[in-house]
Amino acid sequence: MGTSYLSPHTKTAYLAQARLLYEKAGQFIQHEGRHWYLREHKEALGLAEGTGHPLRIVCACLAVLSPRCHWRRVKKACKLLLEGREHQAFSATTGPKLRGLSRLAIPI
Numbered sequence: 001m002g003t004s005y006l007s008p009h010t011k012t013a014y015l016a017q018a019r020l021l022y023e024k025a026g027q028f029i030q031h032e033g034r035h036w037y038l039r040e041h042k043e044a045l046g047l048a049e050g051t052g053h054p055l056r057i058v059c060a061c062l063a064v065l066s067p068r069c070h071w072r073r074v075k076k077a078c079k080l081l082l083e084g085r086e087h088q089a090f091s092a093t094t095g096p097k098l099r100g101l102s103r104l105a106i107p108i
Contacts, residue, residue, distance in 0.1 A: 043075065051082040058082065 006014070022030065044062065048055040061078040069077070 047075075047079060047082065051079070053082050 025033070044058050045055060048058045051058070058078065061081055062074055065074045065077050
């Protein structure tokens with residue numbers, strides 16, 4: 001695994017907050033959330049297989065793009081990127097992060 005940049009105290013605080021929010025969400029939201037992650041993981045696997053890139057690269061691409069746009073656009077932009085094409089979601093902030101993925105194995 002990678003290096004953690006969070007102190008043990010900070011990790012504990014984040015974990016406590018995540019558990020509190022999860023408990024407040026209620027059973028329906030918890031159920032939907034679990035299924036959403038399973039479904040999206042399967043889609044990421046399909047994208048990895050379809051583009052010939054490792055799953056970790058697909059997940060890194062999705063993570064870089066996700067704070068910048070809606071999830072459907074994130075997946076579309078990631079697919080285009082992994083196919084070697086550009087997308088309008090590649091902003092001045094996102095572009096350098098995506099180019100940094102090239103160090104992980106894909107030329108961008």
